[in-house]
Amino acid sequence: SQQGEEDPQALSIQEGENATMNCSYKTSINNLQWYRQNSGRGLVHLILIRSNEREKHSGRLRVTLDTSKKSSSLLITASRAADTASYFCATGGFKTIFGAGTRLFVKA
Amino acid sequence: EAQVTQNPRYLITVTGKKLTVTCSQNMNHEYMSWYRQDPGLGLRQIYYSMNVEVTDKGDVPEGYKVSRKEKRNFPLILESPSPNQTSLYFCASSFIDRSAVGGTNVLTFGAGSRLTVL
Numbered sequence: 001s002q003q004g005e006e007d008p009q010a011l012s013i014q015e016g017e018n019a020t021m022n023c024s025y026k027t028s029i030n031n032l033q034w035y036r037q038n039s040g041r042g043l044v045h046l047i048l049i050r051s052n053e054r055e056k057h058s059g060r061l062r063v064t065l066d067t068s069k070k071s072s073s074l075l076i077t078a079s080r081a082a083d084t085a086s087y088f089c090a091t092g093g094f095k096t097i098f099g100a101g102t103r104l105f106v107k108a
Numbered sequence: 109e110a111q112v113t114q115n116p117r118y119l120i121t122v123t124g125k126k127l128t129v130t131c132s133q134n135m136n137h138e139y140m141s142w143y144r145q146d147p148g149l150g151l152r153q154i155y156y157s158m159n160v161e162v163t164d165k166g167d168v169p170e171g172y173k174v175s176r177k178e179k180r181n182f183p184l185i186l187e188s189p190s191p192n193q194t195s196l197y198f199c200a201s202s203f204i205d206r207s208a209v210g211g212t213n214v215l216t217f218g219a220g221s222r223l224t225v226l
Binding site: 033035040041042043044045048088090093094095096097098099100101 | 112139143148149150151158200214215218222
């Protein structure tokens with residue numbers, strides 16, 4: 001069963017704009033992770049936020065976590081064409097569960 | 109270079125012909141896992157292993173087998189492949205974080221193995 005569900009499924013923006021992706025999950029978590037996947041390639045870990053954290057930053061990435069709403073958001077600021085990829089949230093620890101992903105397309 | 113290596117990267121086979129997809133990591137990770145990725149469904153976990161000789165089912169284990177005889181290797185075996193196992197497969201590994209309940213793990217992924225079963 002899919003626990004993490006991303007929204008929107010696809011997002012198209014201009015270079016320089018911000019991109020926001022949302023993830024909802026169903027059960028309690030210890031942490032939530034975001035991964036990036038370039039077309040057909042392996043996933044790359046972006047950021048991990050623990051259940052007792054509300055916000056975390058890494059470079060142009062900002063992740064928030066609202067455990068009361070069972071949701072998280074990933075914000076990419078000042079997007080670049082190279083940010084074009086699919087983004088997945090993941091929960092679950094050993095039984096890591098990924099959502100279906102948000103496809104981001106950044107137009108140069 | 110720290111990496112997870114999968115082989116083969118591409119394979120076309122026929123129904124019923126046993127095949128093995130190998131996975132090897134050089135980071136001394138305890139945890140290894142297999143996923144399949146299908147359009148619109150994201151990644152679904154097939155099997156995972158927390159250490160040598162310790163394996164457990166993920167969400168979609170039917171039709172697959174795994175073994176963990178050595179820490180670095182975690183092969184995925186399809187005893188009798190069927191067309192519904194046509195997919196993109198990923199192996200991943202990580203350390204186990206014993207300071208967190210549930211074993212927080214940041215996964216390192218292989219490049220993927222695209223399997224077609226005719």
